[in-house]
Amino acid sequence: WSSEAMELEACALTGACCEDLASSFTHCKTLLGINLQENALDHSGLxxxxxxxxxxxxxxxxxxxxxxxxxxxxxxxxxxEKEKNPYLSI
Structure with missing residues (x-):
């Protein structure tokens, strides 16, 4: 799987979805960005x-x-995380 950016804005993602999304990082070596705006993410998902x-x-x-x-x-x-990770945009 190869993708430079994932636009997941307002896709009704939940914290539980983040675990599945996180597991995809092992398969996508060229992923550069993910837009997570307007999703119901929670602490455990992040x-x-x-x-x-x-x-x-x-x-x-x-x-x-x-x-x-x-x-x-x-x-x-x-x-x-923002202090440690320059790739995080808040």
């Missing part, structure tokens, strides 16, 4: 995405994540 990125050494640009859309725990997690 953690799954970031863990998969670390394990696969991905440099995927996650776009469309608005920090104000998440609870305090997830906001803190995203800010910590």
């Amino acid at each position: 953690v799954a995405l970031f863990e998969a990125m670390k394990q696969q050494q991905c440099t995927v640009n996650l776009r469309g994540l608005r920090i104000t859309d998440f609870d305090k725990e997830t906001q803190e997690f995203l800010m910590a």
Whole structure:
């Protein structure tokens, strides 16, 4: 599977979907960006995405994540990841 960008804006993705999406990182070596705007993502889903990125050494640009859309725990997690990951757009 090869793709440079995935436009998943407003696709009704949930946190559970993120685990499936994260598993796809092992099969898509040329993925450069994912637009996750306007989806119902949760803390566990985002953690799954970031863990998969670390394990696969991905440099995927996650776009469309608005920090104000998440609870305090997830906001803190995203800010910590943003400091470590220049490819994260919030």
